Structures are given as C-alpha cells and as structure tokens.
Amino acid sequence: xxxxxxxxxxxxxxxxxxxxxREIVRGVDLDVRAGEMLALVGESGCGKSVxxxxxxxxxxxxxxxxxARLALGDRALLDLRPSELRSIRGNEISIVLQEPMSSLNPVxxxxxxxxxxxxxxxRLSPADLRAEVVDLLGLVGIPEPQRRYHDYPHMFSGxxxxxxxxxxxxxxxxxxxxxxxxxxxxxxxIQAQIMDLxxxxxxxxxxxxxxxxxxxxxxxxxxDRVAVMYAGRIVEEASADTFASAPQHxxxxxxxxxxxxxxxxxxxxxxxxxxxxxxxxDEQRGCSFFPRCPIGDASCTEAPPRLRRSGSSAVACYKxxxx
Numbered sequence: 001x002x003x004x005x006x007x008x009x010x011x012x013x014x015x016x017x018x019x020x021x022r023e024i025v026r027g028v029d030l031d032v033r034a035g036e037m038l039a040l041v042g043e044s045g046c047g048k049s050v051x052x053x054x055x056x057x058x059x060x061x062x063x064x065x066x067x068a069r070l071a072l073g074d075r076a077l078l079d080l081r082p083s084e085l086r087s088i089r090g091n092e093i094s095i096v097l098q099e100p101m102s103s104l105n106p107v108x109x110x111x112x113x114x115x116x117x118x119x120x121x122x123r124l125s126p127a128d129l130r131a132e133v134v135d136l137l138g139l140v141g142i143p144e145p146q147r148r149y150h151d152y153p154h155m156f157s158g159x160x161x162x163x164x165x166x167x168x169x170x171x172x173x174x175x176x177x178x179x180x181x182x183x184x185x186x187x188x189x190i191q192a193q194i195m196d197l198x199x200x201x202x203x204x205x206x207x208x209x210x211x212x213x214x215x216x217x218x219x220x221x222x223x224d225r226v227a228v229m230y231a232g233r234i235v236e237e238a239s240a241d242t243f244a245s246a247p248q249h250x251x252x253x254x255x256x257x258x259x260x261x262x263x264x265x266x267x268x269x270x271x272x273x274x275x276x277x278x279x280x281x282d283e284q285r286g287c288s289f290f291p292r293c294p295i296g297d298a299s300c301t302e303a304p305p306r307l308r309r310s311g312s313s314a315v316a317c318y319k320x321x322x323x
Contacts, residue, residue, distance in 0.1 A: 006033040009175050009208035010055070010093075013069035017047075017054045017232075020062050024050045026232040029307065032176065032208040037199065039211045039223035039240065041255065045278040047232040048212045049098075052178045055210075056095055057085055072176065091121040094169035096198075098181035098212075100162035104153040110137070110164055111149035117171045136167040140197060159190035166197060173205050180212045191215075195222050216259050220244045225312075228252050231278055231288035234307055237314040248315040248322070250293050287318070295319050 010032045017025035025047045032038050040048050054065050057077065070077045072092060080088070097103045104113060114133045118124060124132060130149070137145035140163040153161055162182065169177060179198055183191035199222050202209045211223060219226055219240060226243040228236040228251060236249040247253045257272035276292040286301035287293070293300070300318050307314045310322035 006035060007073075008032070009034050009073065010210075011069060011071050012055075012067055015051065015054065015067040015070060016065070017050055017059065018064040018066075019050070019059065024232055025054065026304075028229075028232075028234055030210075030227060030234070032210060034175070034208055035202060035206045036224050037202060037209040037211055037222060039213060039219040039226045040229055041213060041216065041219055041226060042229040043214060043255075043278050046229045048229055049180055051229070052095065052180055052210065052212055055176075055178065056089060056093060058089075087121070090117045090169075090174075091172045092174050093176045093178070094172070094174040095178040095180060096162075096165050096169045096182045098184045100158055100165055101185060103165055104161055106153050109150050109152055110156070114164065114167050114171060117168055121172050132171075136171055137164070139201075140164070140167045140170075141193075142167070157190075158186055159193060162186065162190075162194050163197065166194070166201070170201055170205065170207070174207060176208045176210070177202065178210045178212070181214075182211075183213075183215065183218065191218070198222075216244075216255060228255070233288065233304065233316065234314075235289065235316045237307070239312060242313060248313070248320045249289075249317050250295055250319070251289050254292075287316075 008031050010030070012028055012030045015025055015028040016023060028051060030038070040051065042048055050059070053059050055070070055077070057065065059065065065078065067078060072088065111130070111133050114136055115129055118129055118132060134145045134149060137148060142148055142160060142163055156164065182198065183194055186194065195218055198209065201207065211218070213219060223240040226238055226240050227234050228249060230251050236243070236247065236252045243252065244256070247256055254272065254274040258274060259271070274292055286303055287296065287305055290296045290300045296319065305316045305318050307316040308322055313322065315322060
C-alpha cells in the first residue's frame, strides 16, 4: 500500500489519442506512485490498452497523441526524440503483453530473448549477461533456470511463458511496469501465481504498476487503487477497498453488479447486466454512459461531466454528490 508521501513516477494530464480520425482516449488524468498498483478497469473497447500503448508511444503512425502533461518523473515523454524513447522503453518503462502463448519468438531460446533487452540497455560481458539472465529466470520462479536457459518457448507451459515475459519486462528494473491483461488465457491457479509474482516484484523493486484488466476479482485482491474507464474517459477513481464496498458511478456499480465479489452488488442472488454496449458511446454528445445509465436524465446530455475530486476519490457523474 502506498501513500501521498511516495513520489509520483508517472503522470498524465488531459491525455488524448486519436486514431484514423476517431478519438479513442479523451482527456485522461492519471498519477501513479512508486510501489503502487493502479488498476485500469472497464469493458473491452473502453480505451485501456490504447492508453497504455500511448504511454509507451507504440501506437500506429495514424495515431495522434496529445497531452497537457505526459511525464515519467520530471521528463516530458512527448518531447523526447526517438532515440531517447528507445532508451526508456524496456528500461524505465516496460510492458507485459496479454498473450503469453504468442508473445515469445518460437525459434529463439528463452535465454536469448531475456538477454536481448539487457544487451540494449546494459553493458555486460557475456558471462555477466548469462548470469543476470539466469538470476532473472530464478527471480520469476522458473525452476532450474540454468538448464532452462537453452529451452525454447514450446517447452514451457502458458504460466511459465508469462513468467518469462515478466522476466523480460523487469530485466532493467523499470520505474513503471504496464501489465496489460497479464492473466489472459491462464487458468485460475496460474492467474493467482502470476499476480502474486507481479505484486511481490513491485514491492521488492518499488515499481509503479499499471494493471489493465476487466477482472474485478484480480482488482479486489491485488490493486491499491482503481481508475474506471468508459468510452475513453476516467469516470471514477478510488482506493480498491472503497471501489469494492462503495462505488459511486453508475457504471462502476454496473461492473461490480455483473460479477460475484460480494452480495451487496447483485440483486436476489442474480447478476445484474449492463444494458447496451460501449460501441457508439464516443459519439454521445454529453455523458457517454447516458444511453446505458439507469439514473440519467436530459441534463446528462448537455456536456460530458468533469471528474470531480473529494479526498482520494473522484467521480464524473452529474447524479452523484461527493462528500
């Protein structure tokens, strides 16, 4: 658990991303502190992964990224030259991709692929490089790392491949780790092991972690803070405990009501469905959630509600009164 005394590792203000003429991310504000795990949650299509890739600036050439501030510490990421960005990617900011079964190169050994990022960012002798890779494989729980160094991805299970992906991501001890659906396609037991691993590493290395997920069970167990995203905007921000026990935004309540976390969020033992879909929400003139909202009225259609803060919580809804 972090507090306000911890330094801010990453911050964004009014982050906007446009791809092929369509605005995908619309005015996102985020702060992530050292050692903190911030969960970015929402349905598929809400802009979570685009937000992550905009931080890394790994979007296609058709993308246009704008922000009043997009900074790692005191460095403005949008002002950096391509060579400076390359020196940061994989070094100070890393990402764990969501598909471990296809993220590794099948024709290269595990050791070679973990070593590659170290070769880019560290000057190590061949012996020291091998020793560092073996240490990394051991750190992420690969058994017999010296022997597995020469193995190929097809010789690893899905959970072991994800551990290798995490080893690659943390090889240079990044300040910020982005975990984009890191437990996708893994069974429940392996999911818990992977999340325990990420949680342990962020505490050992004092990393800031942005966890992108739609799995609220994962959020309730491992996240410190939650930012709820809908149609490219942050609509609620709160501590994980507050989010689980007292969500404010109608969308947050709908997300919690559609999954079994605790009994207070679903009616008569039945899950509550959120009517409609995210598609087309970005064309809504006022609040993007209005077409699906159970408490909205005509006043919600005039302009998008701004994110209002009270203490450590924030909500963007005309119908919610913060203390």
